[in-house]
Amino acid sequence: MTTPAAEERTGRGARDGARLFREWFADLTREAKPGEKTGYVFVMGSLVELLRAFDMRVVFPEITSLQTAVRKVSDEYLSLAEDHGFSPDVCGYVKADYALQLRRGDHPMGRIPPPDIAVLTNACNTYLKWAEIWERLHHVPTVTVDVPGSRGLPGSVRTSPEGHERDRRYVELQIRELIVELERVTGRAFDIDRLREVLGHTNAMGRAWRRMQELNRSRPAVYDAMLEGTIYLGVANAMRGTPEAARYFADLVEEMEEKAARGISPLVDREERHRLIFVGVPCYPIFRRFYQLFSEWGGVFVGSTYMWFASGGLNDDFEYDLAHPIESLAEGTLRGVTSAVDSMLFHDKVLLDAIDTFGADGVVYHPVKSCRTVSTGLADSRRAILEQRDVLCLYVESDMMDKRVVSEAQMKNRIDAFFEGLESRRLRLEAAT
Amino acid sequence: MGSPGTVPLLDLDLQGSVDAILADLREVVEDPTFPTVARWREGGGRVLGHFQVYFPEELAHAAGMLPVKVRGAAVERRSADSHFGSYICSILRSSLELALSGALRPDLFVTHPICDAARNLAAIYGRNVSAPAQILYLPQNANSAHAADYLSQEYRRVLGDIEGVVGRRVDDASLRRSLEVFNENRRLLRELYALKREMPWLLPVHEAYVLLAIGGLIQREEHNALLASLLPRLRERAHRPQDRMRVVFEGGFCEQPPLELLRAIAEFCYVVDDDLLIGLRWLTEDVPVAGDPVASLATAYLETSSYSPVQHDLRKPKERMLLERIRGAKAEAAIIAAAKMCEPGLDEQVAYAQALDEAGVPYFITEFEEQMTGFEHLQIQLETFVENLLFA
Numbered sequence: 001m002t003t004p005a006a007e008e009r010t011g012r013g014a015r016d017g018a019r020l021f022r023e024w025f026a027d028l029t030r031e032a033k034p035g036e037k038t039g040y041v042f043v044m045g046s047l048v049e050l051l052r053a054f055d056m057r058v059v060f061p062e063i064t065s066l067q068t069a070v071r072k073v074s075d076e077y078l079s080l081a082e083d084h085g086f087s088p089d090v091c092g093y094v095k096a097d098y099a100l101q102l103r104r105g106d107h108p109m110g111r112i113p114p115p116d117i118a119v120l121t122n123a124c125n126t127y128l129k130w131a132e133i134w135e136r137l138h139h140v141p142t143v144t145v146d147v148p149g150s151r152g153l154p155g156s157v158r159t160s161p162e163g164h165e166r167d168r169r170y171v172e173l174q175i176r177e178l179i180v181e182l183e184r185v186t187g188r189a190f191d192i193d194r195l196r197e198v199l200g201h202t203n204a205m206g207r208a209w210r211r212m213q214e215l216n217r218s219r220p221a222v223y224d225a226m227l228e229g230t231i232y233l234g235v236a237n238a239m240r241g242t243p244e245a246a247r248y249f250a251d252l253v254e255e256m257e258e259k260a261a262r263g264i265s266p267l268v269d270r271e272e273r274h275r276l277i278f279v280g281v282p283c284y285p286i287f288r289r290f291y292q293l294f295s296e297w298g299g300v301f302v303g304s305t306y307m308w309f310a311s312g313g314l315n316d317d318f319e320y321d322l323a324h325p326i327e328s329l330a331e332g333t334l335r336g337v338t339s340a341v342d343s344m345l346f347h348d349k350v351l352l353d354a355i356d357t358f359g360a361d362g363v364v365y366h367p368v369k370s371c372r373t374v375s376t377g378l379a380d381s382r383r384a385i386l387e388q389r390d391v392l393c394l395y396v397e398s399d400m401m402d403k404r405v406v407s408e409a410q411m412k413n414r415i416d417a418f419f420e421g422l423e424s425r426r427l428r429l430e431a432a433t
Numbered sequence: 434m435g436s437p438g439t440v441p442l443l444d445l446d447l448q449g450s451v452d453a454i455l456a457d458l459r460e461v462v463e464d465p466t467f468p469t470v471a472r473w474r475e476g477g478g479r480v481l482g483h484f485q486v487y488f489p490e491e492l493a494h495a496a497g498m499l500p501v502k503v504r505g506a507a508v509e510r511r512s513a514d515s516h517f518g519s520y521i522c523s524i525l526r527s528s529l530e531l532a533l534s535g536a537l538r539p540d541l542f543v544t545h546p547i548c549d550a551a552r553n554l555a556a557i558y559g560r561n562v563s564a565p566a567q568i569l570y571l572p573q574n575a576n577s578a579h580a581a582d583y584l585s586q587e588y589r590r591v592l593g594d595i596e597g598v599v600g601r602r603v604d605d606a607s608l609r610r611s612l613e614v615f616n617e618n619r620r621l622l623r624e625l626y627a628l629k630r631e632m633p634w635l636l637p638v639h640e641a642y643v644l645l646a647i648g649g650l651i652q653r654e655e656h657n658a659l660l661a662s663l664l665p666r667l668r669e670r671a672h673r674p675q676d677r678m679r680v681v682f683e684g685g686f687c688e689q690p691p692l693e694l695l696r697a698i699a700e701f702c703y704v705v706d707d708d709l710l711i712g713l714r715w716l717t718e719d720v721p722v723a724g725d726p727v728a729s730l731a732t733a734y735l736e737t738s739s740y741s742p743v744q745h746d747l748r749k750p751k752e753r754m755l756l757e758r759i760r761g762a763k764a765e766a767a768i769i770a771a772a773k774m775c776e777p778g779l780d781e782q783v784a785y786a787q788a789l790d791e792a793g794v795p796y797f798i799t800e801f802e803e804q805m806t807g808f809e810h811l812q813i814q815l816e817t818f819v820e821n822l823l824f825a
Binding site: 084085086087089090091094122124125126128129131132133135136142143144145146148149150151152153156157158163166170173174177341344345346348367369371372373375376377378379380381383384395397 | 515516517518519520521525546547548549550552553555556557559560561565566567568569570572573574577578579580582583586587590593594597742743745747750751771773774776777779780781782783784786787
């Protein structure tokens, strides 16, 4: 028998996540306090803990951009950017943000302040082109932190502890340079104890994040990694390093444990029939509908590479050493970005592991026009996975921002055919046993 | 049969006419079977293929390997397309096709995170081609005081992998000899481009391109001998100057426009500077031979180098660098091109256009693809652009 408290717990993650997001946008929208500065960062290697140690407001332009698509207005922003010369073939996030800057931060969820500094890593090359736009528009400093990731497929390139330490040391030296720049921009002295505090919150969040993913091995799964997972991902990035995020994920684990114990599926009105892995970035212009195209068939995304590469390394079983915060931040950044890039480029093994550990029946590849980091290797990855596992794969292309290349009818045909294949395979397997 | 380093890879009669030599070179540059690489292999040589834009070829050269610039080709893609989605540039596809078909299968393949698509090549090569494939992480934090040290160590790492392929150590003396060979090459290429700037009627862009591009397919000693022999003869050509507009071509840093497209541009314009295959001219000065040669190469990458949309350096804003290129070449206008689906190139077009507007420099924006075959439309547009300026 379920108690009212238990009922309250299930679904709490979605409700609280939405509330936290509204609060985040409200905080960005309010007038800046005297001397308060705003930093722009990206999800892969955000180094947001460092900016929080300077009590800066932090904008994640990937998140503000995708929200324009979720809110069904991305086309307005894309059109404005294209009127200014941007090609239809480049990243929609960049274009939406460019238009946002032209519109003085006007966003469907509030008003986004301009940057005083931008911090980025080389995890995505478009980050570099994007930051150059802010340099031109706002004449603000942009600091790129090089994070050398894996040099090849596992086993194909020599690796050594000395090589890893060289890379970590390079990241650390750049972080120390960044601290000097942040001191200059904010006019404040760096407080290492404040950084320790912030990193401690991330450590707590990371532990909960990994536990939450582990719980999705339950049958039925306890959340859909493409739908709810995207909400969790948003909170994990935008509120990383805050006590609110740490608390949110602690609550979320409690909710997921409850659901696992009681066998509560994220599918409301049907049973879980097919366990899927999602590879790529969701189709935000029709986000809810995109999810329904799978859920209507009893498909649940039990895992998602999006939750791996866009989680800022939270998947990696790593905690910051608070006794050595800067050195450890460098180690965490190196590992986090490496793991993110591996999840996009060299993800064969993690995908195979996920198929096995989550008991997946199928893999859905969703390459998007906007993101070549994520999408370039997916057709090839699909070939490799099909050779190594008896799963069905669906490869369906669209975009995460641009509804002009989202054809729902065609998508539905492909997805329906995929599920018909899964159903028939399931029947064959049941008959064989 | 001699050792790979001593056998000429080109079958040229250097005493023949300049036009005949250029025609022969063009055939080699456009030949999708890579005859110079095949000849190198026949001699038992090893090949390092490096994807655009820049690779420190001296490292491969010092190890006795042939460094080959992997820059795609206008080939029929029979296999590669099934390994990619829709929104991917042509050079990536054709470069993989060359490897899958065996036309260009290096013993070691190196790509760079120049763009989001190119960094994926290491994985795709790695899954489908038996030879090792890897990423060389060139620094994007060029303004860090520690970037040169990092890069030096990264070059040493790659050198270690090269040594693994050739099965021997590469000492600093060999590296210094290679620096000298490449310094001479850089000097000759600077001379080639000076000729384009000073007397562009003697060297149209498609011919200059052939002389540059062949360097990515042969040993640098042979390239040096070729350039040293041809440069004085090019200056003696009987071509007369014509009333053509002096332009800079920008947008050839990675995927290469077809030679016919360059020839079509040359019908109306003198291309007095460009960024075609800029990686071959990335280092703008001699690299010091004294001291640690690898550290010198790393420092040169950051400190005495050109620019491209795929390198971020606060000291080199691309639009300012383009304006300097235009002014340095005394160009009257610019052709701002980008390969289809090339995100860095397309993004940069916006910044270039804004900067050129502000500077009052006329420009012509276009897109191209290495596989394109029809140029009439482009010719008409370009002709109109030029006439508008001439008769304004």
